[in-house]
Amino acid sequence: MDLIRLLSFGPDGWxxxxxxxxxxxxxxxxxxxxxGLLLGLLVALAKRSHIRALRVVGNAYTTVFRGxxxxxxxxxxxxxxxxxxxxxxxxxxxxxxxxxxxxxxGMIALGVVFSAYSSEVFLGAxxxxxxxxxxxxxxxxxxxxxxxxxxxxxxxxxxxxPGLANLWLILLKDxxxxxxxxxxxxxxxxxxxxxxxxxxxxxFGVACLLYLVMSMISSIGITAIERRLGRGHGRTA
Amino acid sequence: xxxxxxxxxGPRMLAGxxxxxxxxxxxxxCGALLAVPIALGRMSRNKLVSRIAFAYVYAxxxxxxxxxxxxxxxxxxxxxxxxxxxxxxxxxKDAFFCCVLTFTLNTAAYQAExxxxxxxxxxxxxxxxxxxxxxxPRAIFRMVVAPQAMLLALRPxxxxxxxxxxxxxxxxxxxVFDLMGVTRLAYSRTFDFQVYxxxxxLYLVMVEIIRRVWDHLEHRLTRxxxxx
Numbered sequence: 001m002d003l004i005r006l007l008s009f010g011p012d013g014w015x016x017x018x019x020x021x022x023x024x025x026x027x028x029x030x031x032x033x034x035x036g037l038l039l040g041l042l043v044a045l046a047k048r049s050h051i052r053a054l055r056v057v058g059n060a061y062t063t064v065f066r067g068x069x070x071x072x073x074x075x076x077x078x079x080x081x082x083x084x085x086x087x088x089x090x091x092x093x094x095x096x097x098x099x100x101x102x103x104x105x106g107m108i109a110l111g112v113v114f115s116a117y118s119s120e121v122f123l124g125a126x127x128x129x130x131x132x133x134x135x136x137x138x139x140x141x142x143x144x145x146x147x148x149x150x151x152x153x154x155x156x157x158x159x160x161x162p163g164l165a166n167l168w169l170i171l172l173k174d175x176x177x178x179x180x181x182x183x184x185x186x187x188x189x190x191x192x193x194x195x196x197x198x199x200x201x202x203x204f205g206v207a208c209l210l211y212l213v214m215s216m217i218s219s220i221g222i223t224a225i226e227r228r229l230g231r232g233h234g235r236t237a
Numbered sequence: 238x239x240x241x242x243x244x245x246x247g248p249r250m251l252a253g254x255x256x257x258x259x260x261x262x263x264x265x266x267c268g269a270l271l272a273v274p275i276a277l278g279r280m281s282r283n284k285l286v287s288r289i290a291f292a293y294v295y296a297x298x299x300x301x302x303x304x305x306x307x308x309x310x311x312x313x314x315x316x317x318x319x320x321x322x323x324x325x326x327x328x329x330k331d332a333f334f335c336c337v338l339t340f341t342l343n344t345a346a347y348q349a350e351x352x353x354x355x356x357x358x359x360x361x362x363x364x365x366x367x368x369x370x371x372x373x374p375r376a377i378f379r380m381v382v383a384p385q386a387m388l389l390a391l392r393p394x395x396x397x398x399x400x401x402x403x404x405x406x407x408x409x410x411x412x413v414f415d416l417m418g419v420t421r422l423a424y425s426r427t428f429d430f431q432v433y434x435x436x437x438x439l440y441l442v443m444v445e446i447i448r449r450v451w452d453h454l455e456h457r458l459t460r461x462x463x464x465x
Contacts, residue, residue, distance in 0.1 A: 063441075063445075064437075064441065067399075067403075067440060067441045067444040067445065068403070068437055068440055068441065069402075069403040069404070069405075069406035069417065069440055070403065071406045071407060071409070071410075071417060072406060072417065072420075072433065072436060072437055072440060075421075075424075075433055076433050076434075076437065079424070079430055079433065080430060080433070083430055169299075173299075173300070173301040173302075174301070175301075176301035176303045176304055177301075177303060177407070179303070180410055187301070187303060187304055187307070190304075190307075191307070194311060198315075199315065200307070200308075200311035200312045200314060200315050201308065201311075201312035201313075201315045201316070202315075204304060204307045204308040204311060204312055205308060205312070207304050207307075208296075208300040208304050208305065208308060211299065211300045211301055211304060212295075212296060212299040212300055215299035215300075216299070
């Protein structure tokens, strides 16, 4: 079959290019995750804060980045970041210029979107932890930071996991949007293959399949993690 | 504010906004029509039917909308002779139609899951009571289960519309001049970053309006089951 040969690894096939694109997509999603989680947790804490200003900022952040199309957020971060960095660089050393990496812009944009959604998940998880946990920690003499790290966070992870797992699957798909700025992820590499081979249906079909496989593997991993975190809670995932 | 750019591209962006609204409205409505049989197929006792419906939903939800759009828009080009033979090429060469088709197929899968969840969430006692009153299965679904399921589906359906408004921006990448498309055009000609911020405001306003309308709808439609 000619089509199968198009997928072979080596100079005539696109197998190695597609594999490289898939690898970049995975790296982008994995690199975004910790950034998005941390930012989401901070935003959730801001929304629970006793300080009114922090709450307002946290809520506005969520409203804006959940309401904007992900594609628009990516453009705003990519072009806006470019302009901002350029101004800073020109201020520091006039005459020099700077190029924003597509990978980093994509990571920031996707991370910001992820954090807006995950902050809501964390907020819900915080509500699932009873007051008694905080009070008990306090009566044991734990400082607030230690309470958070040793008592609250471990429970928070378990409660937030189903929501975060969903967001991970969405993130995996949203990485495809970064292909519109300069980054050779799976979808962009596929586009190049299509332009050369004139086989759009076949190659975009393969790309869809690869995304599907990534989702399936993620689902299996998520189930395993849920089962592990659910140990000792009488209910397995 | 750069008023020159606003004067030049403001009206065009509003025209793009209308295109976005058309895309979303057509896709959501057609998607809903398609979602009902898919949801019923998912719940069918016939193993084959339920598996096919499940596979469809799983495949659509597991792949990015942008990749699906490319598959339909560029993929159709590969079948040009065949499409011309059946007289459908004029439809598939139009990017707007391809986007409507892709978005419809996409939202149908998500909406099918919403309707299925809502139907399953109607308490069993409702259909049992209807059965004991001697209603036929068809009447039970139409008069007892469906109206209650629609109420339960209302909130997730509102979310799906919001997701579709945001997702429809990928149409800009396949040359449709929706709000995002016009914005990209304006930026490529003026290099004025403001246009992206205007687009952001317009998208936020759209999403906020849907949210308000939905809150109002839900409040009104559930007034008979609210505890005063």
